[in-house]
Amino acid sequence: MVNRDTLSEPVARTQRKILLAAGPNVRERSTLPRVITPANVQIVIPVHNRRETTRICLLRLAELGVPDWAGVIVVDDGSTDGTAEMILRDHPWVHLLPADGTLWWTGAIRLGMETAIQHGAECILWLNDDTLPDPHTLERLVEHSQRTGGVCGAVCRGDDGRPIAYAGGWLPRNWPQPLAHLGGTAPLPVHWLHGNLVAIPAAVWQRCGLPDAAHMPHNLADISYTYDAHRSGIPVDLLPSATALAKVNESASYWSWLDPRLSRADLLRGLWSVKMWWYAPGVVRFQLHHFGWRGLPPLGFLFFKLSVLMVARGWFPARAWHGLKSTFGRR
Numbered sequence: 001m002v003n004r005d006t007l008s009e010p011v012a013r014t015q016r017k018i019l020l021a022a023g024p025n026v027r028e029r030s031t032l033p034r035v036i037t038p039a040n041v042q043i044v045i046p047v048h049n050r051r052e053t054t055r056i057c058l059l060r061l062a063e064l065g066v067p068d069w070a071g072v073i074v075v076d077d078g079s080t081d082g083t084a085e086m087i088l089r090d091h092p093w094v095h096l097l098p099a100d101g102t103l104w105w106t107g108a109i110r111l112g113m114e115t116a117i118q119h120g121a122e123c124i125l126w127l128n129d130d131t132l133p134d135p136h137t138l139e140r141l142v143e144h145s146q147r148t149g150g151v152c153g154a155v156c157r158g159d160d161g162r163p164i165a166y167a168g169g170w171l172p173r174n175w176p177q178p179l180a181h182l183g184g185t186a187p188l189p190v191h192w193l194h195g196n197l198v199a200i201p202a203a204v205w206q207r208c209g210l211p212d213a214a215h216m217p218h219n220l221a222d223i224s225y226t227y228d229a230h231r232s233g234i235p236v237d238l239l240p241s242a243t244a245l246a247k248v249n250e251s252a253s254y255w256s257w258l259d260p261r262l263s264r265a266d267l268l269r270g271l272w273s274v275k276m277w278w279y280a281p282g283v284v285r286f287q288l289h290h291f292g293w294r295g296l297p298p299l300g301f302l303f304f305k306l307s308v309l310m311v312a313r314g315w316f317p318a319r320a321w322h323g324l325k326s327t328f329g330r331r
Contacts, residue, residue, distance in 0.1 A: 041070040041142055042121040044112030046105055047129050048076070051083040053247070057129040058091045064135060067093045070125070070142075073115055075108035077101055104274055106213040106221040109195070113210055117202075122146075124200045126222070130247035131156055131166075131196040137242040141199035144187065144242075149203045150235025151226050153193035155182065156246035165248050166194040168226070168238045174291050174298045176223050179238065187237040191230050195222025197244050204229050215285035219253070219277045224286055231290070253277060257309050264310045271306075278306070 043066070047054045054074070061072060072094050076084045078101025087096050097111060109126060116124050123142050127133070137154055144152045158165030168190040169178040176192060211225045230236045253275045255262055262270075270276035283302065287295030 040120045040122045041125065042112075042116035042119060042123075043070055043072045043125040043127050043138070044109060044116060045072065045074045045127050045129050046077060046103075046108030046112065047074055047079060047083055048101070048108075049079045049081045049083065050129060051079070051081045051086055054083055054129045055086055055090070057127070057132060058087070058094065060132045062091070062093075064133065064138070066138060070138070071095060071116070071119065071121075073097060073112045075099060075103065075112045077103045077108045103213070104217040105195070106211050106217050109221075110210045110213045113205065117205065122202050124205075126195050126198045126200070128196045128246070130249075131244050132246075133197060133242075133244045137197070137244055140239060140242045141197070144237065144239055145199040145201045148235045148237065149201055150237060151193060151201075151204055151229050152187070152199050152235075152237040152239050152242070153226075154197040154242040154244045155238060155240055156194070156196050156244045158246060158248040160248050162248070165246050166196040168193040168236070171227065171290075174287060174295055176220075182238075182240050185240045187239050190236055190238050192223040192227040193236060193238065195226075196246055197242075198222070198226065204234055207232055207234065212285070212289075215289075216282040218274050218282070219279060220282050220286045224289065227290060251275075257306060264313050267306060267310050267313075278302075 043061070045054075045057065058072075058074075061067065066072065074087055074094050075097045076087070077099040084096060084098060087094050095115070097115060099108065099111065103111060113124055123145055125138060125141065133154065141152055141154060153168050155164060156166040157163050164179060164181065167179045168188075169176055170191045171177065178194075179188075179190065182188065208225065208228045211221050213221070216224055226236050252262070252266070254277055257267060257278075270278050271280040273279060274282075280303075284299060287299050291298075
């Protein structure tokens with residue numbers, strides 16, 4: 001998902017380092033043969049108040065020669081930092097869609113997909129602006145999705161050094177479990193994909209429709225949509241040969257409930273904050289949509305655990321939560 005927090009200068013410096021870290025090939029248009037099949041390919045990029053991040057992402061696409069074979073749609077959801085002006089001035093090949101700041105990630109992706117379909121898209125690529133594709137990654141994703149008729153995603157390493165920051169995974173016990181490591185180079189069937197960099201052929205939206213912006217406006221929407229495809233019998237693959245470098249999201253939106261920086265009030269407010277991963281309407285919709293009555297026990301346990309943690313925070317000092325977080329992880 002797109003982090004809605006305004007990009008700070010330290011983060012902008014990090015993004016510039018990401019561009020350099022990917023190596024000199026990124027700054028040169030590839031001379032290797034194209035591997036994509038003929039298709040109308042549209043790339044949808046949702047953005048919000050991250051002008052420098054968006055600029056670097058578009059530079060990456062231009063330097064890889066992407067405008068030569070794909071359309072690029074940027075949905076600017078109410079940026080106030082000059083993002084739209086930068087795009088219009090420096091990247092006239094981009095189809096810019098302005099919005100009023102109420103779309104969030106899912107609404108922006110949905111609007112971009114609707115526009116791409118109106119332009120005759122046969123394959124749509126989701127791309128977050130803080131994710132920089134390596135050479136030939138986009139072509140490989142398109143080729144694989146066109147050949148299999150399924151959804152496929154890239155393996156995104158993190159700017160913090162982790163080999164897999166965003167990819168995909170499975171749903172044990174009705175909750176997303178991310179992939180921890182890759183066992184080889186062959187395409188890996190999974191249940192769901194992170195939305196950082198995903199290829200979706202026309203057969204998918206013709207069968208599954210578009211992402212659910214009404215009930216999951218930000219978090220879980222990418223997982224839910226790709227899991228819908230999996231449940232419909234559509235292949236959902238992770239492609240190890242398709243790689244990218246992504247900025248790891250360290251905002252409060254993704255902090256563990258055990259993180260001492262979150263107060264009891266923060267935990268409570270998060271239930272109704274679209275930005276937070278435990279946004280109650282989204283979590284409830286995700287469980288009931290995919291699992292029906294079988295989603296009720298996990299929901300009950302999740303919110304019971306949150307209630308216990310909120311009460312326990314009044315009993316234990318903050319240093320105790322550091323130890324619990326390192327022991328038990330995210331939730």
